[in-house]
Amino acid sequence: MLAALGYHVTSATNAAEALEVIHTDAPIDLLFTDVVMPGGVSGVSLARTAREIRPDLRVLLTSGFVGEGAVIEDAEFPLLDKPYETALLAAKLRKLLDKPPAAGRRKKSRAAAAE
Structure with a gap:
C-alpha cells in the first residue's frame, strides 16, 4: 500500500x-x-x-486486535486500526508527514515499515 501511494519503502520483518x-x-x-x-x-x-536513535522520526502504529487502541490510547504514537482502506492510510500518513517538525527535529525523506 505504501509503495502504491508513492512512498519509498524499506521493509523489515522484525x-x-x-x-x-x-x-x-x-x-x-x-x-x-x-x-x-x-x-x-x-x-x-x-x-x-x-x-x-532518531528523535525526529515520526511513527504510525497499526493493530488488528480488538481493544488494542484502548491499551495504548495514552501512548505517544498514533494508532491506525486494522483493517483499514488505502485512503485512510494515505490521510494518516499525510497528517503525520505534513506536520511541522518539532524543535530540533531534522527532515528525512523516506519511510520504513516493520511488521
Whole structure:
C-alpha cells in the first residue's frame, strides 16, 4: 500500500531488522509498524527505541486486535486500526508527514515499515 501511494519503502520483518535500518544513515521520514510483531518486541517498544536513535522520526502504529487502541490510547504514537482502506492510510500518513517538525527535529525523506 505504501509503495502504491508513492512512498519509498524499506521493509523489515522484525524489530531487529528495523533497528538495523534505523541505525544507518538512510533517510527515513516515518516508521510504520504493527503493535504485535514477531521476535518478542512490540511495535511500541520498537518505536520508542527508534525515537531514542532518531528523535525526529515520526511513527504510525497499526493493530488488528480488538481493544488494542484502548491499551495504548495514552501512548505517544498514533494508532491506525486494522483493517483499514488505502485512503485512510494515505490521510494518516499525510497528517503525520505534513506536520511541522518539532524543535530540533531534522527532515528525512523516506519511510520504513516493520511488521
